[in-house]
Amino acid sequence: MTREFSYSALPMRVRFGQGSLERLPDEVVGLGLTRVLMLCSPEQEDTGRQVADALGERAAGVLPEARMHVPIEVATRARDLARELGADGCVAVGGGSAVGLGKAIALEHGLPVIAVPTTYAGSEMTPVWGLTEGGAKRTGRDPRVLPVSVLYDPELTLTLPAGLSATSGMNAIAHAVEGLYAPDASPIVSLMAEDGARSLAAALPAVVADGSDLDARAEAQYGAWLCGAVLGATTMSLHHKLCHTLGGTLDLPHAQTHTVVLPHALAYNAPAAPDAVAALSRALGGTDDPARALWELAGRLGAPRSLAELGMAEADIDRIADLAAADPYANPRPVTRNGIAALLHDAWRGSAPI
Ligand code: NAD
Structure with a gap:
């Protein structure tokens, strides 16, 4: 049997392991980012704020409004806030909803996204975005929304019910x-x-x-x-x-x-x-x-x-x-x-x- 296939590796860095969240400041500096917007769901606001505190002055703000399926109103608020704050990147801490909000910003402003996943949904590894407007969800593929860096720290999943x-x-x-x-x-x-x-x-x-x-x-x-x-x-x-x-x-x-x-x-x-x-x-x-x-x-x-x-x-x-x-x-x-x-x-x- 002859094999025939095509495979494109996606350009991103993955850091995996207990305590890898501590590498986030290095990651932000290494990417040359100076003002990142922190994104999370309302239920994970404490985690989002702790991570922002650890980044010190490189954290420009926290938006704890991520929601399932990225409603367009939330995406618009996040995009506007990123512009107002002069953000040059985003850090999404949470599940597919937080990562999806980062992707919505990346899709419009081209800002790099660092993902810190806390569920098993997998959005952080994909160039797929989704936006929901008027009850209908649109999805698409765009290399700009693929996170540039993903930090997997199993300690962050301990609280997942x-x-x-x-x-x-x-x-x-x-x-x-x-x-x-x-x-x-x-x-x-x-x-x-x-x-x-x-x-x-x-x-x-x-x-x-x-x-x-x-x-x-x-x-x-x-x-x-x-x-x-x-x-x-x-x-x-x-x-x-x-x-x-x-x-x-x-x-x-x-x-x-x-x-x-x-x-x-x-x-x-x-x-x-x-x-x-x-x-x-x-x-x-x-x-x-x-x-x-x-x-x-x-x-x-x-x-x-x-x-x-x-x-x-x-x-x-x-x-x-x-x-x-x-x-x-x-x-x-x-x-x-x-x-x-x-x-x-x-x-x-x-x-x-x-
Ligand atoms: P989610 O991100 O909505 O999280 C569900 C809830 O669990 C939220 O309230 C969140 O705050 C909470 N939570 C997450 N991690 C937690 C933790 N460690 N401890 C305590 N609470 C925690 O759910 P999800 O299933 O991760 O993501 C679903 C969304 O992601 C859907 O909108 C789906 O379409 C999208 N998705 C997109 C892709 C893609 O490639 N674009 C892939 C998978 C999923």
């Missing part, structure tokens, strides 16, 4: 699953995906059992880094399309929706993606049914397994199936409207994937 740790980790595994059968998959990305899924699946039960287990936290964050890199390097398929549609149309919560849909999306694609199934079987401990193994993992983690639990009405299944089948996109198995509707019925009920 068990429920969000479980669903955020499953969200990360979803990047690995779809990266393995992506149209632009490549050998190095597949290695990252397999090891990312392996480390998250191994670490999450320990993280959920004891959120202060630093070794388990570090292993989960290592997996999240790899899975985020896979997301940044490949084109996502049916699973991400469905979650995007469910989140955008019904306002279902991001990480929980990924957790519920993933086993069913994988079960749908498995017959057309034997190499991905083989890699995931190895990653998930030698199972011959990785979709079922992911469904069982979600159960062991106490994570939601049905869309009904997330508040979706059964009557919405047809509308979502119509929307998700409307535009063509890459997927290993042909996407049919009825196939999606059947998948959604299973996910809505929370039954085992078939």
